[in-house]
Amino acid sequence: MADKLKQLKLAAVNIDGVLLNDTFSPVIHNFIVSRGGEYTADVERSIFSQPQLVGGQGMANAARVPWTAQEAIDVYFKEREEYTRDHPVELLDGAIDLLRRLRGLGLRTVSYGGLDKSHFDHFLGEHADLFDEPGYVCTNDFRPGLREITTEVFGLKYDEVLFIDDVARVAEVAKALDIPFIGHPSSFEHSFQPQLMRESGARHIVDSLHSIDEELLRTLDTEAAAHSVWHG
Template sequence: MTLSHLRLVAVNIDGVLLNDTFSPVIHQFIVGRGGRYTAEVERAVLSRPRLEAAAATGLEGSPEELARAYFREREDYLREYPLRVQPGAQALLTVLRGLGVRVVCYGGLDRSHFDAHLHEYAGLFDDPVYVCTDAVRPGIREIAEDVFGLRCDQALFIDDAASVAEAARALGAAFIGCPTDYEHSFQEQLMRGAGVRHMVRSLEEVDEALLRTVDAEAAAAAVVGAGRG
């Protein structure tokens, strides 16, 4: 049976469908250059447009120089800790297909990143399959309204960044948090501070029961919002 209210589920690529290879490198990059790594710095850097994120590190150098250096360091990291599809990713996408919602992947890197690591799952997504959000981070409104022609309250976002949770809440979109377990990360703490109701440790926890719960909450919130309008 299809969901009653939600029409779109947007799933973040890095840190959700793929393992988190950004948080460790961001921490290493800042601390290794003498910077202080705090919740405020992480919030300002993670899931932001790359030049904005680079400027927010507080390190010496232009945003362009810092971004280039960061991605060089990330390539070194990936040689030792490669990208991999997270356990439960295919099962989640299969469940979503059975619930009658449209499904899209999104993230800050370009489409080639998706094609390199998730091409075998492309058939489980709806056109355009992948949306690059680097220029429009966090991209809630752009994905829901501009790409799919839906209201934000008809969309669910599954992401590892608290800043996306905050934007989703402000726009009335549903949200499931999947914060990294990286030891230096503040994302779980920041999500709790943002009032995120649903947080999971793994994609296996995002089952049909949870999705129907979120759907019912989205429907109820939309009714309340309409009444206030």
């Protein structure tokens, strides 16, 4: 049995884009360009990992439609429902193995994201035993939620939690708080997240969950103890 990690106590793993496939970026991109808008890195910044109404306003602005934030969100979710009929939501390759690996190294695990817990229950409920209470944290009211998950939900210090996320804005907040971070940006062809995540200064970026192996996790553990995750 592997020796437990020494510094890290919790792994907080984003749901959509890390544990589940990215069914958001393609819909957001189509929402904007199909209405004559321009899809840019700044547009992604205004939408991704934002509260729903903020993201909705960002989409409406980018698409140049005179809709309220709620109207844009309503249309977006209808279009996403249509998209997922042909591109179903599913677990990413390596997701369950990753959770087992994290727990095998002694970490507690929790998932988080902007949708309510029913989303987690539907797609990950059968794997609930791989998560610690509360299992899932809806961060819509306090996105991106790193501070709240770390200090309020789990009562931990910033150097005791590893966040794994697909959005550069989360990386930027992790850097500001000196929180250990692994990036898993979207592979969607029009996504700016890989570029933005590199620009954030994230040092650990992977394109496969299998790359988050024991060696990388032990490296993060050592760096977290030395406060060198972002400044090594």
